[in-house]
Amino acid sequence: MSRLNGPLLLRGISASQGIAIGRAFVHSKEMPPIRQRPIAPHQVEAEAERFLATLHQAGEELRRTRRLVAGEHGEELAQIFDAQLAMLADVEMKDRTLQCIRQYHCSAERAFQRALEEMKSGFASIADEYLRQRLSDLLDIEQQVLLRLAGGDLQALASLRGSAVVVAHDLLPSEAVHLGGRRVKGIVLEVGGPTSHAAIIARSLGLPTVLGTAECTRVISSGDLLIVDGNAGEVHVRPTDVALREHRTVLRRQQRRERDLSARRGLAAVTRDGKEITLLANIDVPSEVQLAAANGARGVGMYRTEYLFLGYQLPTEEEQRAAYSQIVQGMAPYPVTIRTIDLGGDKLGMSLKGAVELNPYLGWRGIRVSLDAPELLKIQLRAILRAGAHGDVCALLPMVASLDELRRARALLEEARSELRASGEACAEHCPLGVMVEVPSVALMADQFAQEADFLSLGTNDLIQYTLAVDRSNARVAPLYDPFHPAVLRLIDLVVKSAGAHRVPVSICGEIAGDPRATLVLLGLGIERLSMSPGLIPEVKEAIRSVALGRARQVAAECLQLRTGAEVRTLLGIGASPTSAPAATRSEATPGRGSRQR
C-alpha cells in the first residue's frame, strides 16, 4: 500500500452530480486466509454440513436483498439477482464441493474454491459476450460464500458507522444496495461507467459520485478527508484549506440554491418576454419518473431502454410493455419518448463472429443492430404501441445515418400496429416516430428527414464527437471535445431551421441541454424543447427565466459568425477554452448525464 500524505486531485467521470465533503471509508475486500490443511476424517461430515448451511444462508440473504431492491428500486433492477440465485442453487457446484470435502478432506472454503475454479475458466472462455458477463455473477457468489465460510468481514459496508464517502475498486450489485440511508455521503470508484449498476443506483439515491478514478483505493486511506465533486468529476483527497473553503462555499450555495429552487418549482419555464420552453427529462429506469415529475418535467424527452436489455435475460414483449406503461402512466398527461435500444449487437447476445470492433463508435450499434434483428425491434415497437394505449408515446430511433433506415423502421412500426390490431390488442392510435440527429449526415439532410420523420431530437453528445472527430473517453483528445464549437452550433441551426420549415418538433437531449450556460444561445437558435437529467431541470428553468428572446437571437446570430469555440465562449462570457484544463474539465464533465446519451 503506497500512501501519500499531501493533498491530491483525482480526475474521473461524473456519474451523479453534487458535492460531498466527508471522511473516506475504503471498502476493500481482503479475503481472510483460506484453510489449506486437510481436515480430520471425523470432521468431514460436519464440514459438509457447514458448507450446505452456508450455501443456504447465502441464498436467504440474496433473496432478502432482492426483495429490498425490488421494493426500493423496482423489479427491473432486482432481476440482477436472479442469475445469482439460479447459480447459487447449482447442483454441479454443490456436488463438486461436497466431493472435494469428502474425498480429499479439504476445508469447505478450499473445496468451494476448487469447484469454482474450473467453472470460472469455463465462463471466461465463452466467446459470447452476453453469457460471459455472467462471470461477474459467479465472482459475486464466490465472494459471498467464501467470506461466510472463512469468517470474513461480510458486513463491512452495511456496518458503516457515521457518515462517510465510500471508496472502492468497484461495487457489486449486492453491495451497492447498502448505499441507501443517510450513512453514505458520496461514492468514489476505480472502475465503472456511467451506466453501471452502481452509477444508476447512486443517481437514484442522489449521491455525488465519481467513477473511473484509477488507483483511488491505493492513494486514499480510511479516515482521509475527501471532497467529491460530482459536478466536475473530481475528487480532492486530503484537500488544502483553500480547496476546502472553496467547496464548502459551493456546497452551501448548492444547498441554498436547492432550497430556493424547490420553492420556485411551480414557476413556468418562460423567458422574460413570455415564450414558454418545454422542459423534458432523460431517464434510464422507470422509477426515475417520480424524480422527473418532482422536478417539474413536462414529459420524458428520452427514455433510454438499454438498461432493460443488460440484465439476466432479454426482456419479453410483456416485460417491456410493463416498464413502458409504468413510465407513461407516471408521466401522464405529458408525453413520453421511448428510444429504441442503442447497444452494440454483442450486448444482445448476437454473435459478431468473433470480430472485435476496432472502432465501435463507427460500428454495429443502434438502429443498425435493430434493423439486422428486425424481430427484436418489432417486439420493442409492439411493446411501445401497447404502452401507448393509455397515454401519449413516441418512438425515437438512435444512430440513424440515412433515410432508408427510418423508412425500414417505419415499415416495422406499421407491421407491429396491424398485427396488434388484428389480434384485438389495445394500442396507441398515434405514435410519432422520430430520429436522433447525432450523425452529421442527418443534420446535413435535416430538410429531407423533416419531411419523413415526425420529430427530430438532437443527440448532441454524439453529434459533437462525430463532427469534431473526438472520442472524449480518450484523455489525450478529450479537451478538443467542444460543445461550443461554431461547427456544432451551425449544425444545430441547420436542423432547427429545417424542422421549422416543415413544422416538425425538434428537441435537444444531449448534455448541452442541461447546461445553464448554453441556454441563452440554444434558445437564440430557436430551440423550444430541452431534455435533460431530471435534477438539472430547476437550474435550466432559472436560466430560461432570465433570457430575453430578442437578445438571445442576436447572440446566437453572432455566435454563428464566429470562427472558434474559444471566441464563442468568450462572447457567451463563460471564459476558458476547452484546452485550458481545470475550468474546461469542469464544464465538460458536468453532471451525471455523461456519455450516457450514446
Added chain:
Amino acid sequence: MAQKTVVITNRLGIHARPAALVVQAAAKFSADIYLSKGNILNVNGKSIMSVMMLAAEQGSQVTVRAEGEDAEAAVETVAELLSSDFEGRI
C-alpha cells in the same frame, strides 16, 4: 440409455433464462442427464452453469443423453425444450 440430437432454434441460443428452464425441467427426472455440443461433452443437464457454459447458439446441434429409470421421458422432454423457440416460456 436414451439419446437424441436436436438443433437450437431460439434466435438468441440457450441464454441464461432458457438455461434456467432447461435445468428446471431436467431436475424433475431421476435419470442423470448429459448435454453435449461439439467438443464439449456430457455436461450435467441439471446444472445451470454447465448448461450456460455450453454456449449453444442458434443453429448449433446439442445431444441429450440420459441414464436411469425415466431416461426415455427425460430425453424427450429436455430435447423438446432445447429445440423449441422458448416462445411464451421466457
